[in-house]
Amino acid sequence: MRADARRNRERIIDAALGLFAERGPGAAMEEIARAAGLGVGTLYRHFPDRRALVEEIAVGALQDLRAEVRALEALDVPRGQVLERLVAYCAGQPFALIKALAEEDAAPAERRELQAEVDGLLEDLARRAQGEGTVRRDIAPREVVELFSTVVCRPGARADDALARVVLDGLRRDPAPRSP
Structure with missing residues (x-):
């Protein structure tokens, strides 16, 4: 995996952890992408759905x-x-x-x-x-x-x-x- 892709993946996971801790497991994928500073498309390229994340x-x-x-x-x-x-x-x-x-x-x-x-x-x-x-x-x-x-x-x-x-x-x- 390229370094930038790995960083994006880590940003998504960190953002998801923060939102899940704050709001519970119901945080929307769009919110996670926004919190990671990435587009929704980037999030879905790494994780096809919430379950995968x-x-x-x-x-x-x-x-x-x-x-x-x-x-x-x-x-x-x-x-x-x-x-x-x-x-x-x-x-x-x-x-x-x-x-x-x-x-x-x-x-x-x-x-x-x-x-x-x-x-x-x-x-x-x-x-x-x-x-x-x-x-x-x-x-x-x-x-x-x-x-x-x-x-x-x-x-x-x-x-x-x-x-x-x-x-x-x-x-x-x-x-x-x-x-x-």
């Missing part, structure tokens, strides 16, 4: 999350802290959009496989955290991933909001009491 965003976000999980796994810190750092990383990522997309209809094979791989990495992380005693053992690793998803796959997710704090505290082996 959102799919590319979803796959990119999942690939980035996979890389982040692997990078954090390499750190010499307790696995429970890795899980907390992943929650912080996911804040501001388009995971609410991905979840809404997944609920609409069947995902393409590439995204399903990538999601399964990321879920497997997260389950392994949960299992190791349970083994070291930083995450409670009375919750199955799959359920830990479901709780993680609940925390990060919602609009406005933040690592320091009430839901994230309650879930992370609840996952700790011995949750520390918090003052009111």
Whole structure:
């Protein structure tokens, strides 16, 4: 792909992410093109429809999350802290959009496989955290991933909001009491 075409594609994706964050997944393609400073024809040459654009965003976000999980796994810190750092990383990522997309209809094979791989990495992380005693053992690793998803796959997710704090505290082996 030519450098100018690659830049245009990146501008479209950045504009789409901004508009989706601001207005939700219903932002019009024309608005996205305008926000990217490009013509609608350029947008449609890169992405034939909204679905193609959102799919590319979803796959990119999942690939980035996979890389982040692997990078954090390499750190010499307790696995429970890795899980907390992943929650912080996911804040501001388009995971609410991905979840809404997944609920609409069947995902393409590439995204399903990538999601399964990321879920497997997260389950392994949960299992190791349970083994070291930083995450409670009375919750199955799959359920830990479901709780993680609940925390990060919602609009406005933040690592320091009430839901994230309650879930992370609840996952700790011995949750520390918090003052009111």
